[in-house]
Amino acid sequence: MTVVGVTGATGAMGRAVLETAKERDDVAVAFAVNRDPADGERVAGHAVHDAAALPDLLAEHQPEVVVGFTGPESSSEYAAACAEAGVGFVTGTTGLDDAEQSALREAAESVPVLWATNFSRGVSALRSALVEAVAALPEYDIELTETHHNRKRDAPSGTATTLLDDIDAVRSDADTGQDEESAGQRTYGREGEQPREDGEIGVHVRRAGGIRGEHEIMLAGNDEVLTLAHRAESRGVFAAGALDAAGWLAGRAPGTYEFADVIEGEP
Known part of the structure; x- marks a missing residue:
């Protein structure tokens, strides 16, 4: 004990x-x-x-x-x-x-x-799956969305930041052919005229109600979309x-x- x-x-x-x-x-x-x-x-x-x-x-x-x-x-x-x-x-x-x-x-x-x-053990598994997916799909666009309760102070969440760091670690080790300045750039929401840059990662934060924690990563390219997600129920x-x-x-x-x-x- x-x-x-x-x-x-x-x-x-x-x-x-x-x-x-x-x-x-x-x-x-x-x-x-x-x-x-x-x-x-x-x-x-x-x-x-x-x-x-x-x-x-x-x-x-x-x-x-x-x-x-x-x-x-x-x-x-x-x-x-x-x-x-x-x-x-x-x-x-x-x-x-x-x-x-x-x-x-x-x-x-x-x-x-x-x-x-x-x-969360589920988030630990999500991180492993994310690393594998990003390594396998180096040129796919990535967007991350996280949702938490309306009293959460930090944005994006610590978990989201960890996931973003995982993505950066994989892509920094890979030769994607992307411009070094734009690769790994995090864009927090979008407004107005904002065309997507090569290698940029979109980050979207939502705060509402009593939601415990939701994280979703979308990888899109080659006419297909892969989504990895985790939701905590309690x-x-x-x-x-x-x-x-x-x-x-x-x-x-x-x-x-x-x-x-x-x-x-x-x-």
């Missing part, structure tokens, strides 16, 4: 992590924290402590891993606290700037840190993946890890 602490406990993903952990027998939640929680607030049966008490809670309960989906600034602070306490850190926070990513790398010098833009998908990552990360050497390492490392 892996003992974890949970940050961002009252957020949508924090609640999902706590609810999911409640149904599992391989995870035990030592504590839950959030910034400025309401007096007496509880989530999935756990009292929610003020995040300012995180260092003391880490020292008192000594969890193996902290799991968190929070704002970028908070994620950096929690990573530093975990590094100081010698506790592993799993985070699915997206929208990190260079300084915040650097904070995670700094923490990874002392403890194992696993950062992923998506903890946040529990991501929560389960994050807890799987925590169990895998516990006891590992300091360093940076990815969710793919979790999947590839399973028997």
Whole structure:
């Protein structure tokens, strides 16, 4: 059994992590924290402590891993606290700037840190299929569309950015004959007269309702269209993946890890 602490406990993903952990027998939640929680607030049966008490809670309960989906600034602070306490850190926070990513790398010098833009096994499979498709169809046009709930802050999503990076990595290794300046260029939406450039990737972001997460990549050329897509039906998908990552990360050497390492490392 892996003992974890949970940050961002009252957020949508924090609640999902706590609810999911409640149904599992391989995870035990030592504590839950959030910034400025309401007096007496509880989530999935756990009292929610003020995040300012995180260092003391880490020292008192000594969890193996902290799991968190929070704002970028908070994620950096929690990573530093975990590094100081010698506790592993799993985070699915997206929208990190260079300084915040650097904070995670700094923490990874002392403890194992696993950062992923998506903890879905389906998205992991999508990434593998996408890499294969882009390599097989180097001259096809590519368009990516992602849709999330109306409260999501970062756009495009962290998952979409990861998929775009995967595409760029494949095409940078391939000789497509495209102009170097236009190849891999990301065009965010279109308006007015905007003819498509060779190698450009169209990126389209939609925010509406309570949609958990949808990503679709279209590859078109040679009078045919190939579409790769993933839709999450519940946040529990991501929560389960994050807890799987925590169990895998516990006891590992300091360093940076990815969710793919979790999947590839399973028997």
